[in-house]
Amino acid sequence: MQLGVGTRASVTLEPVRYEFATPAGDEWDDNWLVISGDVSAPDAAWQFAVPCLTTFEAKRISAWLRSVANGDIAVSVIGNAGVVPSLEFTEPNLAFSVGSYQGVSISVRVHFALESMPIGQSGDDRDQFWFEIAVTAADLDSSADEWDEALSAFPDR
Numbered sequence: 001m002q003l004g005v006g007t008r009a010s011v012t013l014e015p016v017r018y019e020f021a022t023p024a025g026d027e028w029d030d031n032w033l034v035i036s037g038d039v040s041a042p043d044a045a046w047q048f049a050v051p052c053l054t055t056f057e058a059k060r061i062s063a064w065l066r067s068v069a070n071g072d073i074a075v076s077v078i079g080n081a082g083v084v085p086s087l088e089f090t091e092p093n094l095a096f097s098v099g100s101y102q103g104v105s106i107s108v109r110v111h112f113a114l115e116s117m118p119i120g121q122s123g124d125d126r127d128q129f130w131f132e133i134a135v136t137a138a139d140l141d142s143s144a145d146e147w148d149e150a151l152s153a154f155p156d157r
Contacts, residue, residue, distance in 0.1 A: 001061070001147040003108060003140075004133035011110050011133065012038040013094070013147075015058060015154050019051035023157045030157040031055040035094065037116055041131040044118040052093035052116065055156045060087065062144035062151075064096060068106060069137035069144075073098050076109070083130060085111050099132045106140065107132045 004010035019032035031054040038047050064087045067073050076083050076097035085095035093116040099107030111130040112118070118129060135143075 001143045001150065003110065003135055003143055007134060008042055009131050009133045010040045013061075015053070015150055016049060018154065018157070028054065033058055033154055035116075037094075037112075039110075039112070039118070041118070046118040048093075048112075048116045050093055050115040052091040053089055055151070055154055057089045058147075058151055058154075060089075061096070062147045065140045065144040065147070068098055068108060069140035071101060075100055083109060083111070085109070095130075097130075104136050105134050106137065108135055108140070109133075 001014065002010065002012045005012070014036045015033045016036045017034050018030070019034055020029060023030040032051045033053050033055060034049055034051045035053055035058075036047070036049045039045065064073065073086050076086055076099070083097055085097040087096040089095065092113040095111035095113075097109040097111065099109050101107075109130045109132050113129070
């Protein structure tokens with residue numbers, strides 16, 4: 001899945017493998033995915049590969065992207081405690097929120113924490129590094145399709 005490719009800020013996310021190759025019969029342990037990220041923010045660029053989503057959590061990303069494309073997800077306001085993402089997961093490595101809807105342009109925030117943050121950023125569990133990516137509804141629908149295609153190789157076990 002690619003968001004913002006060719007712009008000032010972009011992120012590419014891809015499920016690359018199950019964390020554990022052999023299922024052990026545990027719904028959670030059997031379904032953790034290693035997610036690879038290639039990130040380019042205005043002030044940083046980095047890559048990561050961490051087990052941070054389960055197969056069933058990962059499926060929520062494409063649904064969220066399509067909901068944002070339809071204008072169905074509220075803008076997450078920046079407050080004293082930062083931004084509360086509208087899409088979060090068990091592990092806080094990745095999260096998503098909407099920055100704004102302005103005509104055909106939508107600002108999507110991608111949040112990174114722990115091992116998925118750029119080197120040199122704080123490692124506190126509560127800290128997140130995020131940036132906004134300008135996209136269109138068509139971009140989001142295309143990214144959702146890409147994500148679903150990539151996930152098809154990793155069914156729930």
